[in-house]
Amino acid sequence: MGITSRGVGLLVAAVVLLGVGFRYAYPELTVLGAAAGVAVGYALVTAAWRPRLTVERVADPDRVARGEPAAMVLTVRNTGRLRAANLLAEDRCGGRLVPVPVLRLRPGRDTEVRYPVPTRRRGVVPVGPLRVTRRDPLGLVALARSYGDTVPVWVHPRIHPLSAVPTGAGRSLDGRIDSVPHGSITFDSLREYVVGDELRRVHWRTSARVGELMVRENVDTSLPRLVVALDNRAAAHPDRDAGMAESFESGCEAAASVVAAAIREDLPVSLLLVAPAPEEPADAVGPLDRLAAAELADGGEDMLRAALTRLRQDRLGDTLVFLTGPGARGDLGHVGALRGAYPSVVVGMFGAAEPTAPGAAGLVVVDAADGAAFAAEWDGIRRW
Numbered sequence: 001m002g003i004t005s006r007g008v009g010l011l012v013a014a015v016v017l018l019g020v021g022f023r024y025a026y027p028e029l030t031v032l033g034a035a036a037g038v039a040v041g042y043a044l045v046t047a048a049w050r051p052r053l054t055v056e057r058v059a060d061p062d063r064v065a066r067g068e069p070a071a072m073v074l075t076v077r078n079t080g081r082l083r084a085a086n087l088l089a090e091d092r093c094g095g096r097l098v099p100v101p102v103l104r105l106r107p108g109r110d111t112e113v114r115y116p117v118p119t120r121r122r123g124v125v126p127v128g129p130l131r132v133t134r135r136d137p138l139g140l141v142a143l144a145r146s147y148g149d150t151v152p153v154w155v156h157p158r159i160h161p162l163s164a165v166p167t168g169a170g171r172s173l174d175g176r177i178d179s180v181p182h183g184s185i186t187f188d189s190l191r192e193y194v195v196g197d198e199l200r201r202v203h204w205r206t207s208a209r210v211g212e213l214m215v216r217e218n219v220d221t222s223l224p225r226l227v228v229a230l231d232n233r234a235a236a237h238p239d240r241d242a243g244m245a246e247s248f249e250s251g252c253e254a255a256a257s258v259v260a261a262a263i264r265e266d267l268p269v270s271l272l273l274v275a276p277a278p279e280e281p282a283d284a285v286g287p288l289d290r291l292a293a294a295e296l297a298d299g300g301e302d303m304l305r306a307a308l309t310r311l312r313q314d315r316l317g318d319t320l321v322f323l324t325g326p327g328a329r330g331d332l333g334h335v336g337a338l339r340g341a342y343p344s345v346v347v348g349m350f351g352a353a354e355p356t357a358p359g360a361a362g363l364v365v366v367d368a369a370d371g372a373a374f375a376a377e378w379d380g381i382r383r384w
Contacts, residue, residue, distance in 0.1 A: 003040075007140030011040050043140035051087060052080035053102075055130050055148030059117070063154040063289075066253075070117040070153055072127050076102050077110035088133045094118055094125045102132065117153045121244065122252060124293050125153040156288045157252040160375035162261040189217045225317030226262050226269040227342070228287075230255045231324035233275050233303060234296040238327045239351060245296060246370075247325035247351030252291050253371025254323050254348050258378075259287045270316045274307040275299040301331065308334055312341045323348040329356065336363050348374050 003011065017033030020026065056075045064070045074091055089100040091113070098115050105111060117125055128150040135142045190203055193213035201215045230251055231237075237245035255271065262269035271287040275297035284290055311320065320342040322335050332347060339345050347365045349356050356365045368374035 002142050002144075004135075004139055004142055006138070007040060007043060010036050010140060014040065039138060040140055043136035043138055046136040047134050047141040047143040049134070050145065051078065051132065051134065053077065053105075053130075053132065053147050054079055055128075057128060057148060057151050059127070059151055059153050062151070063156060064119055065156050066119060066122045066158050068119060070119050070155075071114055072117050072151070072153070074100060074113045074115075074130070075110055076100060076105070076113075076130065076147075078102075078105045078107050081107055088135070090131050090133075091115075091128065092131065093127050097131075100130065119153075119155045122155050122157050122249060122292060125155060126150050127153060152283065154289055154292045156292050157249070157256040158371060159260045160253065160257045160372050162257055162375055163379050190214045191217055224267050224319055226258065226267060227272065227311065227317040227320045228255050228258050228269065229272045229274060229307065229311065229320065229322045230291075230294065231274045231304070231322070231328055232294055232296055233299045233328070235298075235300055236274075236328040236331075237296060237325035237351070245325065245351075248296060250350040250368065250370040250374070251323040251325065251348065252294060254350070254368070254374040255321075256288055256291050257371060257375050258321055259291075268317070272307065272311070272316070275303050301334075304328070304331055304334060308338060312338055315341050318342060319344040319346075321346050321348065323350070325350055326352040332356075332363060332365070339363070350374070 014033045014036035017029045017036065019033075021028070021030030021033055054077045056077075058073045060071045060073055062070075072091075072093065076089065087102045087105065089102045090097040091100050092098075093115070094117075096118075098113070100113050101111055117127065119125075129146040129148045131144055131146055133142055133144045190206055191214065193202065193207075193215050197215050203214050203216050206214045232248065237248040237251075239245060239247065259269055259271060269287075271290060273290075273294060277290075277293065277295070277297070284293060320338060322345065324331075324347065326349070329349070329352065335345065335347060345363050347356075347363050349365055349367050350370070352367055355367045366374060366377045368377055
């Protein structure tokens with residue numbers, strides 16, 4: 001509850017009039033002071049009355065790519081029996097306030113507001129809660145309350161189409177490694193025959209030896225597995241404007257493009273952030289939501305080494321795509337040490353003033369101005 005400047009002035013006048021009236025026995029001043037005090041008390045009681053409102057909000061849609069249109073549909077309904085007069089409402093959308101017309105909203109009626117959600121920047125835009133301010137008729141007291149929950153709108157990085165996919169690493173029993181475009185089926189084990197198995201999978205020689213039907217179990221051991229590592233250290237992206245690093249935004253677009261291409265081709269893909277997020281949103285779904293919520297974090301070479309150690313120990317895939325900025329040019333040697341664990345290692349360098357030396361640290365380095373340029377270079381790579 002807050003008393004406006006008008007209310008403060010009237011309250012001070014009431015105290016002064018009452019004091020002077022009683023001190024010098026002026027009944028007229030005493031009456032005026034009492035009336036001013038009653039007016040402030042009435043304003044407090046009037047503003048303290050809580051209107052009964054229900055708020056529903058629907059994002060249309062709740063997940064968009066950067067730059068695509070998104071809107072929020074807000075419905076406010078007066079569920080009380082009395083008229084909620086002199087109400088002012090504003091809905092918070094990111095960093096701005098949107099006025100909502102609820103002045104003199106009649107009982108049982110509702111009002112609907114549709115307004116655009118800013119999507120110029122990648123991120124998670126929180127929308128809400130609705131802030132309703134009630135004032136007394138004299139404008140002496142204003143009381144603000146919040147209604148409804150906060151609904152996030154996920155602004156994903158732009159996705160640039162990729163036509164090329166990495167090759168898999170087919171491993172045979174003699175230790176040879178071959179490249180295959182989309183994986184291959186390899187013998188894994190034998191098991192007992194069950195009704196419904198195809199007879200062409202029966203291994204007759206083993207069946208004759210053990211005295212019962214045995215069938216072959218095959219697995220796809222060479223299906224390409226992608227690991228996308230996004231360098232979100234602030235030190236890797238030193239050039240920032242208004243808190244936003246274009247090199248990091250380009251890296252997010254490249255990561256989203258690779259992840260989307262892998263999902264489209266039904267390839268297993270993992271997304272790793274070099275600097276782990278302190279707390280990811282609980283309602284994040286999938287890697288694109290993680291990319292929308294990704295932010296630059298303070299961290300130096302030690303954090304990079306910890307992430308590379310995890311990649312080396314876990315061996316999450318056979319194709320590693322490391323996306324970073326110009327501040328990490330001197331760290332490519334550490335990334336090159338992963339070539340023993342990953343047959344294919346590609347580095348995407350964004351925002352560099354000068355091109356990276358070819359074959360730096362024994363890696364395939366793609367210098368790109370933005371995510372679209374990286375996608376074009378990616379399509380030109382056939383074998384890594």
